[in-house]
Amino acid sequence: MIKIDNKKKVFVLDGKNYSYIIYVNEAGTLQFVYYGKKVDGDDYLTSVYAKTLAPEPNGFNIDNAFNGMPSEYAFFGKGDYRAPSTLFVREDGFRASRFVYKSHEVVDGAPDFGSLPHARRGGKTLCIVLKDELSDMEISLNYTVFDDSDVIVRNAILRNCGKNKVRLNKAFSFCLELPDAQYDIMRLQGRWAQERMPEVTPIGKGTVRVDSSQGGSSHAMNPFAAILRKTCTETSGECIGVNLIYSGSFAITAEASCFGALRLQGGINDLNFEWILDGGEKFVTPQAALCYSAEGLGGMSREFADFFRNYIINPDRAFMRRPIVINNWEATYFDFNREKLFSIIDAAAPLGIDTFVLDDGWFGKRDDDKSGLGDWFVNEKKLEGGLKGVAEHCAEKGMKFGLWFEPEMVNEDSDLYRAHPDFAIGKRGVTPSRQRNQLILDFSRKDVVDYIYDAVSKVLKSCNISYVKWDMNRFMTEFYSEKLPYERQGELAHRYILGVYDLAHRLTSAFPNVFFEGCAGGGGRFDGGMLYYFSQIWTSDDTDAFERTKIQWGTSMCYPVSAMSCHVSACPNHQTQRITPLATRGIIASLGATGYELDLTKLDDCEKEEIKRQIASYKNIDELVLRGDLYRLSSPFNSNYFCEMLVSKDKSQAYVAGERIHGVPCDLNYIIKLKGLDPNKRYTVKELGITASGKTLENAGLLLPRLPDFGAWTWNITECK
Template identity: 30%
Template sequence: MRVTRAVVVMLIAIIVAIGDAHAAASGQSIHFDQANKVFRLDAAKVTYAFGVDDKGRLQSLYWGPRLDASDRLPPAVTPPKADGIDGDINRVRQEYSGWGGGLYYEPGVKITFPDGNRDLELHYQSYSIKGDTLYVTLKDIERAIVVTLEYEMDAGTGIVRRSATISNQTATPVVIEQANAATWFLPRSRDYTLRFLSGRWAGENDINERLVQPGKTVLESRRGTTGMQNEPWFAVRRNDADETHGQVWFGALAWSGSWQIAIEQDQVEQVRISGGFNPFDFGYKLAPGASLSTPSFYAGVTTDGLGEASRLMHRLELTKILPQAPAPRVRPVLYNSWEATGFKVDEPGQIALAEKAASIGVERFVMDDGWFGARNSDKGGLGDWVVNQQKFPHGLKPLIDRVHALGMDFGLWVEPEMVNPDSDLYRAHPDWVLYMNGRPRTEGRNQLVLNLARADVRAYVYNALDKLLSENDIAFLKWDYNRSWSEPGWPAVAPDEQKNVYVDFIRNYYGILQELRKKHPKVEIESCSSGGGRIDLGVMHLTDEVWTSDNTDAFDRLRIQDGFTQAWTPAVMMAWVTDSPTWVNSRTLSLEYRFLSSMQGSLGIGADLNKWQPQDFATARRLVAEYKAIRKTVQQGSLYRLVSPQNGSEQSATESISPDRAHAVLFAFLHSSTENYPYPTVHLQGLDANAKYRIHAIAGTFDPRTPLVASGAYWMHAGIDLLMRGDFQAAAVVFDKE
């Protein structure tokens, strides 16, 4: 049978159509238009496209609301010739650029070769598709430096994951001085506002906004870890966009070390966002045949405002990032002993606290600092991960057995990356810390940072934790990290390899977490760093929850938690009920108010139960039971920030809705009522307009004329009137579909 060219073309079209139909059914597709050399990724409500221009450079073409399948994007072309000052290459929207050829903006990668050459121009070589991931290979025009770009688009959210692997296929070592994961381009415009998070100890997650104007804004950490001063997340909105409407681009880095995100607007009003390893003090020596992979950089776009941008990030974290994704376990209600006992832990005292915690419905009992080595203050013992025999003469087993008998699982505080100079470990291995020869060793909280980049230190930390978990029935580790880096030297290796510590330390940290999780799959881990000092998508992939802030003042936490949820899901947001007045502000708040503030995330209790009165236990027992009935919706539902607590607002309110919209819970807070004004009517969002919802109050009251059953449309448009007067009042109402 003779097959004509027309038949071949028709068969190819059918095959492509079947492939596109399959991709559409799965919610995600990757397509390469061979004729125009255009790559296109589609998922959810988003299209992302880039192409190869006539000079072999990879150019960004489109990133925005999803285009029709019939739309064909034009090919990438070389821009019109520029003047001699700015140079032609700076007008090219390069997906991933080498620093060379007169490039002036942030490059994807900058390399120094042994002969002093620092020029690098990357051109397209090939592509491949494996599963849901697109791989695009670039190579320098003359030297054997190969960069492989990865693109993966999440079917449920349209969020794109990008990363790069830089391979040295030359015969000599090279030094990578800058390595970004990706550069994202926005449409040329003057109409942008940048939103980002900043903070400090006990004051994390401040929301900041500034106009995007000519020049560069740098968000970063140089601390060796994620840091509180900025978080590795951004959102850029159109100037008319707000919480509920308008176009927003947003993204976050998956890296727990020093990082940088740069937002640039150039002289022709092109806005680009790049991110990856922080180039400050960076110089990764890459041997012949070796590769360096950047962190992943996730980013998305929506036309439904900042609230939807957050909900999309939350969904990605729940379904793709967390260790138990796509169906993470709800967070258990936990009790932590720190505020009750500090370093003065012992078997009888911890058992007494466990019995009290169990009586209010706690599911996880966590013993904090002071259980190991010669640990009686923060001045000694870190690094010696053996049970203190004076405090626990029979080991941890009697305490753990009692906790289990009370119906709770057992958790333990550790800080494995640190060492006190007053410890057996440091006396034996003073060279195991980060330090520079002949320079002072700066202590923070009376401790130094172990150099996890060393193979022997990595092995020690892993073996100590593995032994602890193997010999004891421990379900949870609160993994703390209480200082930033100083003197980040590594004298054990050659001088030109010492800066590799910025990458190798974090890679080994991740490796320890991965191996522990593999060997002890039932153990859950919290990332804690003097509060919110290490929260990012990298650590979130290997831990189950994060410690939000050491500031547990329930009113302060409304603002801190509001900032937190811009980027991170409430499912991992640990929020404790602690004593009142707090150490932070000496502010007195009711136990009910403190519970409702914490019930907006993953509920924990850190108060000294030895000081509670019978009525406190009764209140806690009731609210813990109420929380268990709503926690799946709170932790894993869709969050709507109805009234912001920012900028001195007297009111704030949040609403969480289950994925099937069958359940919703409203939390509302009043700072102070003034001049007899009533609390503003609260209008819910996201409900099923045609369904009927029955309401009941967990705490507080609503107008007695309020119907107990009404449509979703009623609650969204007519709203609900809550009766709150006075100072520091709170209410919570549940909406259940009939």
Template identity: 40%
Template sequence: MGIIFSEKNKVFTLQTQNTTYQMKVDEYGFLLHLYYGRKSKGCMDYLLHYADRGFSGNPYDVGLDRTYSMDVLPQELPCQGTGDYRSTAVAIKNTDGSYGCDFRYQGYQITKGKYGIPGLPAVYAGEDEAESLEIYMEDKATKVQVTLVYGILPKLDIITRSARIQNSGAGKIYLEKAQAACLDLVGGEYDLICFYGRHTSERNVQRTPVGHNAQVIGSRRGTSSHQYNPMMILAGRETTEDAGSCYAMSFVYSGSFKGQAEKDQYNQTRMLLGLSDELFSYPLEAGEVFHVPEVVLTYSGMGLARLSQNLHACFRTHLCRGKYRDKARPVLLNSWEASYFDFNGESIYQLAKQAAELGVEMLVMDDGWFGKRNDDYRALGDWYVNEEKLGEPLGELIRKINGLGLKFGIWFEPEGVNEDSDLYREHPDWALTIPGRDPVRARNQLLLDFSRKDVVDYVFEQMCKVLDQGNIEYVKWDLNRSLSDCFSRNSKDQGRVQHDYMIGLYDFLERLLERYPNLLLEGCSGGGGRFDAGMLYYSPQIWCSDNSDAIDRVSIQYGTSFGYPAITMGAHVSAVPNHQTGRVTPFHTRGVVAMAGCFGYELDPKKLSEEEKKEIREQIEEYKRYTGLIQNGLYYRLSNPAADEVGAWEFVSEDGREALVSAVMLEVHGNMPVSYIRLKGLVSGSVYREEKSGKLYGADALMEAGVPLPVEMGEYRAYQMYFTQVAEP
């Protein structure tokens, strides 16, 4: 396993435990993609086919050879301007105003360990866990240089891709398009699986055949967005959860993006992922370097479950960081749905007191504690504690809550600002607005210009003044609108503002975690509007959706599971009727669903019955018992909630000795047939005991025939079964 370069045939081979990725430098210096798939030996350049293709142009230096065309050949870095009329990864506006680039091979370097990217989140790994490859390319006409960067984590079947683009010429150029990864497949029939949605209904699964049209997903919102997730899967037409070939790309970036899959005129399939090219025209002066954000790739020849597990292992152990990466997260109670803006210090303390009696470990004070903030129309940006509202200093409130044995957390929305705020009145130019135009409001707020260091520094300083007032161990970082009016008064080139905004955000987050290394940060953007691999580098958990309805959450968490570990999903038990849907579900069902993530509560305990309080105590004890399995186990999707009457999922230890199975009845009908849940990942030949019933089951029967769910009256029943191995094969 590792990175191998053959000097004889100029072939790079990236070998992981189960996969091979191969590319070749040809006689003209083009870097051609050969193969990505099941682990294989030998050189795969026999897959390249050359023929005279009408209207497919030929590079000048191939002379009269009309069989050689970049419009047909599979490539690692397809560029605008080489005669490739398919979608390309890089486009440049040159100093003379022309568009085009032609990058040819110059050399390479292989190093131990995983590369990093200055100012950007990226997968990390030590010298004994990873290798990195840099391939140097240059446009001889303009002297613009591109370094293609590859990282491999062999044991996880993970390959990462990034690039550095350097203007080594004499004049200013503009980067018009920059996508980190391209995968060209010369044959096969594929489906594109993507994850679409909206606020409170994120990451719905859509699977469509890749045909002779460009299927494009992306975000123009300045965030990764509720509308599409920056993760996509290319799967063989017959690929299922348990069998078949599939490829995943996940963008380690939290801003606007573009992903695409397309079958070309000769039935080849190209898949691309990277930065959005809308509102993007990034200037590079002579000598300047642009770092393209990273894409994580993985391949599975054993179906979609293994593909997801590859990503889960990578993100959980090589992207998430900090104190809580491997540690059980505290069970928290958030004040939002308990009181919204209507609270004071005493009511927050009473909420904490009731939470402590139930076994909750952390109290989070949500929006409304700062400035003159009694609704969402004013004071956003005024990050000073409203002691008049609280009736006491923040530090005193925290001390009292800590005295109950609870940790304390707090809500911030550092990127937003209301026009009715002291900050905006003093610095209106700090908001993203276009001179001479009325701005677009969302949630009655604007966004601060995080592309400006002075703005970032000011907000950072104000936030630290709050965090220094007491033992604050958790921050919920929220963002409640999309970017628009992307004009910075500090920039001459507005095509750089969106990306510079993200650089400013990442700088803020990095400095925050350096100053408060024990802080647990939970990302949020109206719930799941910025649920991406980039944010996981800073926040090991993200509020999965503002919709806490248990039945909707089954589908939301199902879609999220394709690309992200369960332990990264903030999931809470909330009150009924649910505040987003009005639906009434059993308390037990809400608990079972929330246990498929970072467990917590979003309700007012004083409104609960004694029976419900008892159930909370039992749920917390149960969750703590299973936390290790939920956090580190292999995740299996046992049903498709969009198509099946039941939503079911499973956590299995890596050795297969224990399994936690959860199921929710999504529909109820008269005289219903029995639903059988087939388990996965058990040790064949073994016998397992189900904890609550004490019954013994053969592993192979559990995986082949399944276990029946009771046929009961009542809506939205949920079941949880814990199996342990009692006999070796």
């Protein structure tokens, strides 16, 4: 709901449980007032906060008032020494700006920004236009609110209303000013095979920066941050989460001023960013999803999960039963032929697996990672009968067929590179940095995107392909395009991501019956921007059943479990060499979109029966994965147990899955207290054969079974009728 006092220029935005209040102060600038638990918006005039922080027009120099004023979009200079939300340079080199209110309007629904992923539908949007007093620049600030969500979506549109060009050096999506900086900050940091590890540190004085400058959201840092009150826990206390709906280089900053206030803002990384705005042009920043929670990190996570499922992920896919796949990568790597693939398919069909995905190595001259990328035509010497033969064999066994692509990349040893070396990002004459022996195609160029679209489309039309795994195995280093002029080289990284979005949009639109999964060397580009096009993403290349508890725990801080692609792989694990029981691997993989990545032909009969049981059990709880609320019960980071719980929206069904990490002497009486159930309903815990109220299960809990190292358990809980 959006309420406006047009006389006082006060704007009250209410979500499900929060209020966000801003107003135009006496100086004409747009000022933050309040963000937190829902309040009575009619009381804004009595707010001590609003009155004491508004600069008075008389009695002091207004140009010196802004270093402590809570601005809704921070400008540069004119008395404010803190980092601005935007920085632009006019032709005479002048950089200072000060934005004042010009107009506002409220529209139904969420804005459609076309080339950028965005909240899809519903809600109402407040648009406030600000005019720079010192130039011809204008900024439109968009605020989209939903009555059924605690997420508010923000972005900014910068317009050059003059005739002369302006060079943007910074264009953040949002700015949030808070009256104090008594917060810690959580980031999801990591590296390849250890993505999204939660790390909480004090903010302190100065600026904390969470960012990626790699041309993608990266393994090292996710485009998410949360500020937490010192009393915030998993289940209680206040926090504010920020999730950028963007897949490129990003930055989120938290700046504690000398006056004790906190400026939280973020968007496209301003390092190595420039954008030329000619007269009349505009620049649209990515959307940022902000979530206030008074119910701790768990409350924030559940709101983000619902937001992504309801407003970001394709509604045709968001709640669709996920394919249960067998992927051949860890079974064969590049060493396969028709017979090997057919044997895996033959072994998979009786187990209940419904989709076979052929991974890297089926195209061009591709027997290792040194050649062939970019040559999207079938290597029929290696794969007799081509893709059609594999697809037909899958169909004969009652299975669907999926295929791996890496459309953004090229090997120098490829027909594509030999014909079009300028298609690759980099400068001629400068030896490029190589990762996995490959270069990045210049998706800032429409002709390159068009070429790849045509090549991939031809393959997808060649036979019955129902699943695509879209991979991306390196990030950007050279940041140079042969086709961009000198003054626009700073636009490359953002233009590249716009090209990725364009290709993703065109392919998913042209092939609506194909299920697309994202991947980036594992979980290197797990973000809201990619979830707009791909309803699930490969969570990590590390499939170890212990390491995955940490990765999935961290990922669930701001993404739904239905978006996490989670596979059972072979032991010893290919990434860690750890040996864990097959049952444990299946249980951990059940907390997401489950699948398999191992050589099924090497399993004995007992192992095959175990996989049959896993798949049958998963089909009983997959609606909880798709639609349920997640409660994190025991952390693998600070206890000997990992445990998570999925609860249906109507509180009638729940699923608990956990793992004991190590055997510890006398660790025999560990109790897990359940969350999310209706305290007044009675429930049956199937595996234990007991009946108890939701109140008892939450307050008294359940005693865990005695398990060996990396032993796991599940409880299926249903309401007594």
